[in-house]
Amino acid sequence: MTAALPPIAPDDFRRLVGRWATGVSVVTGHDDEGDVGLTVNALLSVALHPPLLLVSLSTDADSTPVIARTGAFGVSVLAASQRALSERFARPVPAREKFATVAGHRGVGGLLLLDGSLAAFECRVVDRHPVADHVLFIGEVVHAEPGANGPPLVFYRSRYAEAAGSDRLTLPAPPG
Numbered sequence: 001m002t003a004a005l006p007p008i009a010p011d012d013f014r015r016l017v018g019r020w021a022t023g024v025s026v027v028t029g030h031d032d033e034g035d036v037g038l039t040v041n042a043l044l045s046v047a048l049h050p051p052l053l054l055v056s057l058s059t060d061a062d063s064t065p066v067i068a069r070t071g072a073f074g075v076s077v078l079a080a081s082q083r084a085l086s087e088r089f090a091r092p093v094p095a096r097e098k099f100a101t102v103a104g105h106r107g108v109g110g111l112l113l114l115d116g117s118l119a120a121f122e123c124r125v126v127d128r129h130p131v132a133d134h135v136l137f138i139g140e141v142v143h144a145e146p147g148a149n150g151p152p153l154v155f156y157r158s159r160y161a162e163a164a165g166s167d168r169l170t171l172p173a174p175p176g
């Protein structure tokens with residue numbers, strides 16, 4: 001029998017998987033008590049027919065039980081100019097504080113979508129899978145809207161990078 005490889009330490013895993021550059025979105029939910037939302041980079045386009053999006057949400061996040069209960073979530077794909085929104089929606093503060101002064105509009109399903117985003121979607125949850133300390137929600141897109149045409153906000157090696165065009169990605173200096 002071959003010896004098991006030692007498991008990778010969580011910090012090492014985070015550092016290595018951070019080399020997978022992603023966009024950044026704000027995922028929103030809504031119930032009788034109001035709007036909830038969080039910054040997400042674990043977003044995946046699963047299929048085109050029907051259009052399916054997957055988000056991986058921590059069971060610790062306040063937004064997760066709301067999305068689980070209501071079976072609906074919104075996705076606003078952030079532009080490079082919306083970095084402050086990404087930072088705001090990643091803070092462990094009450095939802096009301098996150099949404100104060102945020103410019104948004106309601107999609108057809110009533111979810112709040114952020115103004116100035118590159119694209120926005122409303123999804124109906126069609127499948128969910130609890131995995132470790134996250135829940136994977138697969139949502140069918142029931143409403144999609146194009147938005148601004150600027151460069152995307154990019155997350156790479158635990159930091160924000162700026163895409164100045166498809167062929168010009170300005171990366172931060174690697175951490176020392």
Ligand SMILES: Cc1cc2nc3c(=O)[nH]c(=O)nc-3n(C[C@H](O)[C@H](O)[C@H](O)COP(=O)(O)O)c2cc1C
Pocket residue numbers: 024036037038039040041042043056057058060061062063064086089090091092093095155
């Ligand atoms: C760039 C970035 C990406 C993130 N991606 C995720 C993610 O994919 N899933 C997740 O559960 N949390 C993610 N987070 C952390 C949440 O945004 C953060 O825990 C948030 O405070 C949860 O908000 P809530 O408790 O109000 O729902 C990310 C944070 C940052 C800065």
